[in-house]
Amino acid sequence: MNVYVDTDAVIQWEKGDFDLPAWLEQRPDDTAMVPATVWRQLLYGTFAWEAQRAQKRRRMLAALQMPVASFSRRHAARAAQIAADLKQAPIGFADCQIAASAIEDHSELLTFNQEHFARVTGLRLAKARR
Amino acid sequence: MQLSIRRCPPEVHQALKKRAGANRRSLNSEALTWLEREAQRESPITARDLAMNLRRARKLMSEAEHKAFAQDIEQGVRLMRRERLR
Numbered sequence: 001m002n003v004y005v006d007t008d009a010v011i012q013w014e015k016g017d018f019d020l021p022a023w024l025e026q027r028p029d030d031t032a033m034v035p036a037t038v039w040r041q042l043l044y045g046t047f048a049w050e051a052q053r054a055q056k057r058r059r060m061l062a063a064l065q066m067p068v069a070s071f072s073r074r075h076a077a078r079a080a081q082i083a084a085d086l087k088q089a090p091i092g093f094a095d096c097q098i099a100a101s102a103i104e105d106h107s108e109l110l111t112f113n114q115e116h117f118a119r120v121t122g123l124r125l126a127k128a129r130r
Numbered sequence: 131m132q133l134s135i136r137r138c139p140p141e142v143h144q145a146l147k148k149r150a151g152a153n154r155r156s157l158n159s160e161a162l163t164w165l166e167r168e169a170q171r172e173s174p175i176t177a178r179d180l181a182m183n184l185r186r187a188r189k190l191m192s193e194a195e196h197k198a199f200a201q202d203i204e205q206g207v208r209l210m211r212r213e214r215l216r
Binding site: 002003007008010011012013014015016020021022024025027028029030031032033040041042043044045049056057059060061063064065066067068069070092093094 | 209
């Protein structure tokens, strides 16, 4: 099984509230990636600040060697469908894209944002506790 | 390096020809572009390897810096939520 790691799982790890490496080690032979949209969110903090701080963060993210899954036509179509399905209570542009990536690539999503992602039909959520 | 492809399905050949024409490239250049793009596509790593990378990367910044980074990522997420297509 492939796991897509959501931004909030990385945020919780950065804060020290979630042991992401330990969680991954419980399923060592699974594979892992981040969707392109998550990568964009992670990179924000490397562009928004002064050079020295940004450079340190870029080095840290590079050290993760986290593979990034591409976003293509079929992902876009699925994201559009999710947005339409949830138009009464939208989950936002980014979360539609993240959910679409996981569904189309037959991956589980590791996230703590149950409020948004549990409402997406066909999306498999990985179990994790903080 | 020379590389030849056998039994190329006609629909793939047609698609390649069409794209080569649209991009004003030879069939060979177009095929190379396709192969290069595929070769650059990222593939997943094992959870075990990612866990190892995470532990290694953790040491590159102090705990305070990691927490500050988390806040900036959250800010990026919030900004993205407010983005509108115009």
